[in-house]
Amino acid sequence: MFTNLLKKVLLISACITSSTINGADLQVTVLSHKGNPLANMVVYALPLEGQQLAKNTDKLVIAQENKTFAPYISVAQSGNSILFSNKDDITHHIYSVLGENKFDFVIRSGKQVRQKIVPSAAEIIMGCNIHDWMSGYYLAVDTPFFTKTDSTGNAELKIDQPGKYSLIIWHPQMQEQSDKISREITVTGSNISLSIALDNVMAQIPDQKNSDGFDYLSTY
Amino acid sequence: MKSLQNKIFIFFVLLLLIVQSIGLWTVLSGKQSQEEQEIAHRLATAKTIFSELYNSRRDYLTAFARTAANDYAIKQIFNEDSRSLLVALNNHRKRIDADMVMTINERGVVSGQLLLLREEAEVKVQKGAETNSLFKYANWLKNAQPQAHLYALNGALYQLSLSPIKVGAKVIGWVGFGFQIDSRFAKRYKMITGLETSFMLNQGETWKMIASSAGQQQLSLVEQIIKGESPEHYIVQSQLITEFNNAQFGVAMYALRADLVEVLQGRWWQILILIALTLVLSLAGAYFIAASITKPIKLLVQQVKTVASGDYNQHIKHFDESELGQLAKEFNVMQTAVLSREQSMVHLANHDPLTDLPNRNMLMTELLRLARSAAPFSVYHLNLSRLTEVNDTLGHDVGDKIIVEAARRLAQAPGFANVFHLGADEFILLSEVAAAIDQQSFACGIETALEASYEHRNFSLKMQCRIGIANYPEHCDNVQRLLQMADTALHHTRKKRLQLQVYTAALEVNSVERLSLINDFQNAVSGGQLELHYQPKLDLNSGIITHMEALVRWRHPAFGLVPPDNFIPIAEQTGQINALTRWVFKSALDQYNLWLGQGIDLNIAVNISAQDLRNPEFFDYISNTLKNAAVPAEKLTLEVTESAVVDDPEAAIAVLQKFNDLGFCLSIDDYGTGYSSLAQLKQLPVHELKIDKSFVQKLEFDSDDRIIVRSTIELAHNMGLTVVAEGIEDEFVLNWLSEHGCEKAQGYFISRPQPVEQLNKWLRQQKGFSNLKELRC
Numbered sequence: 001m002f003t004n005l006l007k008k009v010l011l012i013s014a015c016i017t018s019s020t021i022n023g024a025d026l027q028v029t030v031l032s033h034k035g036n037p038l039a040n041m042v043v044y045a046l047p048l049e050g051q052q053l054a055k056n057t058d059k060l061v062i063a064q065e066n067k068t069f070a071p072y073i074s075v076a077q078s079g080n081s082i083l084f085s086n087k088d089d090i091t092h093h094i095y096s097v098l099g100e101n102k103f104d105f106v107i108r109s110g111k112q113v114r115q116k117i118v119p120s121a122a123e124i125i126m127g128c129n130i131h132d133w134m135s136g137y138y139l140a141v142d143t144p145f146f147t148k149t150d151s152t153g154n155a156e157l158k159i160d161q162p163g164k165y166s167l168i169i170w171h172p173q174m175q176e177q178s179d180k181i182s183r184e185i186t187v188t189g190s191n192i193s194l195s196i197a198l199d200n201v202m203a204q205i206p207d208q209k210n211s212d213g214f215d216y217l218s219t220y
Numbered sequence: 221m222k223s224l225q226n227k228i229f230i231f232f233v234l235l236l237l238i239v240q241s242i243g244l245w246t247v248l249s250g251k252q253s254q255e256e257q258e259i260a261h262r263l264a265t266a267k268t269i270f271s272e273l274y275n276s277r278r279d280y281l282t283a284f285a286r287t288a289a290n291d292y293a294i295k296q297i298f299n300e301d302s303r304s305l306l307v308a309l310n311n312h313r314k315r316i317d318a319d320m321v322m323t324i325n326e327r328g329v330v331s332g333q334l335l336l337l338r339e340e341a342e343v344k345v346q347k348g349a350e351t352n353s354l355f356k357y358a359n360w361l362k363n364a365q366p367q368a369h370l371y372a373l374n375g376a377l378y379q380l381s382l383s384p385i386k387v388g389a390k391v392i393g394w395v396g397f398g399f400q401i402d403s404r405f406a407k408r409y410k411m412i413t414g415l416e417t418s419f420m421l422n423q424g425e426t427w428k429m430i431a432s433s434a435g436q437q438q439l440s441l442v443e444q445i446i447k448g449e450s451p452e453h454y455i456v457q458s459q460l461i462t463e464f465n466n467a468q469f470g471v472a473m474y475a476l477r478a479d480l481v482e483v484l485q486g487r488w489w490q491i492l493i494l495i496a497l498t499l500v501l502s503l504a505g506a507y508f509i510a511a512s513i514t515k516p517i518k519l520l521v522q523q524v525k526t527v528a529s530g531d532y533n534q535h536i537k538h539f540d541e542s543e544l545g546q547l548a549k550e551f552n553v554m555q556t557a558v559l560s561r562e563q564s565m566v567h568l569a570n571h572d573p574l575t576d577l578p579n580r581n582m583l584m585t586e587l588l589r590l591a592r593s594a595a596p597f598s599v600y601h602l603n604l605s606r607l608t609e610v611n612d613t614l615g616h617d618v619g620d621k622i623i624v625e626a627a628r629r630l631a632q633a634p635g636f637a638n639v640f641h642l643g644a645d646e647f648i649l650l651s652e653v654a655a656a657i658d659q660q661s662f663a664c665g666i667e668t669a670l671e672a673s674y675e676h677r678n679f680s681l682k683m684q685c686r687i688g689i690a691n692y693p694e695h696c697d698n699v700q701r702l703l704q705m706a707d708t709a710l711h712h713t714r715k716k717r718l719q720l721q722v723y724t725a726a727l728e729v730n731s732v733e734r735l736s737l738i739n740d741f742q743n744a745v746s747g748g749q750l751e752l753h754y755q756p757k758l759d760l761n762s763g764i765i766t767h768m769e770a771l772v773r774w775r776h777p778a779f780g781l782v783p784p785d786n787f788i789p790i791a792e793q794t795g796q797i798n799a800l801t802r803w804v805f806k807s808a809l810d811q812y813n814l815w816l817g818q819g820i821d822l823n824i825a826v827n828i829s830a831q832d833l834r835n836p837e838f839f840d841y842i843s844n845t846l847k848n849a850a851v852p853a854e855k856l857t858l859e860v861t862e863s864a865v866v867d868d869p870e871a872a873i874a875v876l877q878k879f880n881d882l883g884f885c886l887s888i889d890d891y892g893t894g895y896s897s898l899a900q901l902k903q904l905p906v907h908e909l910k911i912d913k914s915f916v917q918k919l920e921f922d923s924d925d926r927i928i929v930r931s932t933i934e935l936a937h938n939m940g941l942t943v944v945a946e947g948i949e950d951e952f953v954l955n956w957l958s959e960h961g962c963e964k965a966q967g968y969f970i971s972r973p974q975p976v977e978q979l980n981k982w983l984r985q986q987k988g989f990s991n992l993k994e995l996r997c
Contacts, residue, residue: 069388095292095295095296095387096387097295097296097298097299097387097392098299098387098392102296104296125387125388125390125392126387126388127386127387127388127390128388129292132290132386133388133389134388135386135387135388135389135390136388137388137390172389172390206388206389208388208389
């Protein structure tokens with residue numbers, strides 16, 4: 001399976017002109033197994049050769065808006081703290097119960113809560129104990145090169161250090177081991193453009209809506 | 221037994237039986253199918269109940285599993301503290317008394333499992349054997365939805381509901397709760413449906429019993445049921461659940477058919493008893509209705525019977541205005557009509573229609589009544605005289621008026637308790653006094669009562685009567701015979717022209733003889749028992765005997781000489797009068813010739829009866845006999861009674877004319893008793909009238925008789941007839957007749973009728989016969 005995927009990648013790579021060593025734009029298009037573009041897929045590249053990379057210190061804000069986690073999937077470099085911002089007119093009880101990064105707190109309407117720093121790469125699965133349908137993911141990665149595909153399935157990474165990287169595409173509903181697939185790429189100097197199609201169908205992405213279909217609070 | 225009541229009752233009974241039979245038949249015919257329906261319904265219901273029960277347990281578990289999966293506390297410790305998790309799970313388990321609880325982690329490993337073990341009274345919670353091993357059915361976990369399954373563990377079977385534990389949309393594990401499918405469940409189910417319930421599991425080749433409500437586990441039976449067979453004597457229902465891996469779960473529900481039918485049978489008995497009860501009540505009702513309908517009819521019948529038996533005074537009570545009431549009314553009307561008709565009929569039967577006096581029927585009743593009282597009484601048999609004459613001359617309506625008047629007067633006569641009218645001119649009076657002196661005065665009383673003459677137009681009619689009396693018990697104690705005796709006495713008065721005769725035994729002779737006379741007279745003519753006597757007729761002008769009347773006498777071998785009054789009527793009634801007359805005529809001719817031979821020339825008169833005149837051969841016989849005897853016709857007189865001529869005047873006149881032509885002398889006998897009219901008399905070709913002795917006998921004392929006789933003689937002479945008077949019993953009469961121009965006289969004063977022998981002796985002493993020396997017979 002993996003070799004099959006590799007063949008595809010290589011086939012595509014053959015069409016790409018080689019980039020400069022000093023930096024290159026990595027353009028990735030993520031497609032479904034049927035060839036449709038997939039949005040909101042996390043794309044990040046992990047250095048495989050100990051490249052010294054500048055730290056991304058962007059403070060990530062995860063909003064609670066319309067009783068959803070917005071965005072559904074957040075991605076940030078490890079070592080940063082997370083800021084929760086309740087934009088709803090209702091209280092939320094945000095929690096994470098798995099792994100090292102357990103937390104839970106109540107966040108009142110309009111308040112912000114800064115959560116502690118996520119020290120290392122982790123997949124933090126979040127829920128709201130009040131609104132069961134709310135579902136959010138926070139992915140902490142050990143690299144500054146991360147992004148999410150846009151609505152056309154494209155993602156662009158500016159990798160300024162050449163070398164080998166593991167290009168990882170992650171999504172909680174991806175039906176793969178650890179919800180991700182990876183490609184080893186070598187950044188030289190020239191731009192890389194590749195398209196990755198998934199082998200398997202994606203699971204249903206939760207739409208973070210009350211399945212009762214009765215939002216009694218909105219009319220309360 | 222065919223009374224109306226029975227008919228109505230039987231009708232009702234039949235109707236009820238038919239209705240009940242149809243009902244029973246319908247019910248019985250429906251019974252079998254109803255039973256089957258009942259059973260089918262019951263089994264279907266049982267299956268539904270089982271599904272409901274099974275599903276509700278399942279849904280209950282599922283709902284609870286979902287709740288537990290959403291328990292934040294569980295989520296918090298799910299992957300961290302297995303001991304705390306077990307405690308928390310057990311707490312949840314206890315809330316619904318689940319038999320099993322388990323958690324499966326994200327990797328599909330059973331992270332916690334608690335089983336409830338029920339051993340007798342003790343209940344233990346144990347750690348499940350599958351703890352820390354991979355969950356057997358990983359495929360179940362692919363669908364992150366709450367789900368229910370059957371779950372076999374350690375030979376026990378559970379209903380297991382699993383619910384995913386999620387963090388947001390992420391499934392981080394599963395929590396499941398289970399109820400064991402055990403005998404408690406089977407028993408509970410049995411309690412609801414009444415069916416024995418067994419659960420079996422087939423995880424390969426063989427079926428294994430898991431639990432049952434029955435004490436004895438009928439393995440083969442249950443296996444049969446689950447395989448869809450229907451063992452005999454059982455009603456069965458089964459359900460097979462094959463929704464879990466390579467295993468089959470079978471539910472068998474069954475009961476002995478007899479047990480169920482017994483319950484139904486009990487209901488049947490109730491229905492049958494109810495039917496029997498209603499039947500009995502209906503029959504009683506029918507009987508009551510029949511009785512109530514027919515009761516007034518019976519009453520009516522009873523009353524009508526009373527009336528029909530003759531008790532007309534019993535009126536039928538009116539019931540109401542119903543048909544029966546109307547019927548009763550009509551009965552009463554009819555009864556009144558019948559009563560009045562019967563009364564009038566009884567009255568008619570017991571009374572004479574003319575006089576309205578009690579008749580012979582009442583007489584007999586009264587006589588019997590008197591006879592019973594044993595007191596002496598007298599029967600007066602009364603006969604009005606000369607009523608026939610009144611009837612014939614003035615008409616029957618006048619006669620009837622006289623009878624009515626006589627009845628009225630008799631009813632007022634003193635000394636008599638009752639007056640009865642036997643019809644025509646005959647009455648019976650009863651007196652309760654039997655003394656002879658009183659009878660005489662009573663008889664006078666009757667005469668006085670009748671004495672006043674009855675005026676009819678210009679006629680003054682005199683009522684006279686004869687009375688015969690018989691006394692009870694002096695003469696007889698038999699009332700029937702007593703009446704005969706009075707009658708006999710009355711007859712005697714007629715014969716003897718008496719007013720009154722009290723019965724004596726002497727009167728009886730003639731009557732007694734009469735019957736044998738009728739019998740014996742047949743031999744009288746042929747047997748030579750008859751003989752002729754002769755009574756002379758005196759010529760009043762010359763004082764010489766010129767005529768003789770031949771009178772027949774019957775010398776009866778036992779009774780001796782029988783007077784003609786006693787046997788002439790017999791001869792007439794028995795049709796022998798012709799023979800008698802011929803014999804007399806022949807004998808008279810012989811005597812004439814005999815006398816002639818002795819020098820005696822007497823005219824001989826022979827009586828001719830009405831029957832003789834009617835006999836067509838009579839004339840020829842007389843003329844032939846006369847010719848044979850060579851006697852001149854003028855030497856014979858034929859005496860015909862006035863009544864014989866009156867009966868059929870034209871025929872009589874024709875015959876008499878023929879005799880007249882031959883030269884016979886014709887004489888009207890008994891003149892004055894036959895009511896012949898002068899017109900008839902004028903036409904009769906006769907030569908002589910013979911005045912009846914009843915006018916002659918009392919001529920000396922009775923001026924009326926003298927007038928009659930004198931005017932008759934004058935009448936006869938004026939018509940050119942000679943007159944003979946009979947019944948001369950004294951010299952006065954003889955002289956009176958002679959003075960008044962009567963030609964001949966006949967009677968005892970001259971001579972009784974005598975046999976020829978004696979007459980001959982007598983004749984020799986008479987004027988004109990003294991020269992006869994000897995006369996022979």
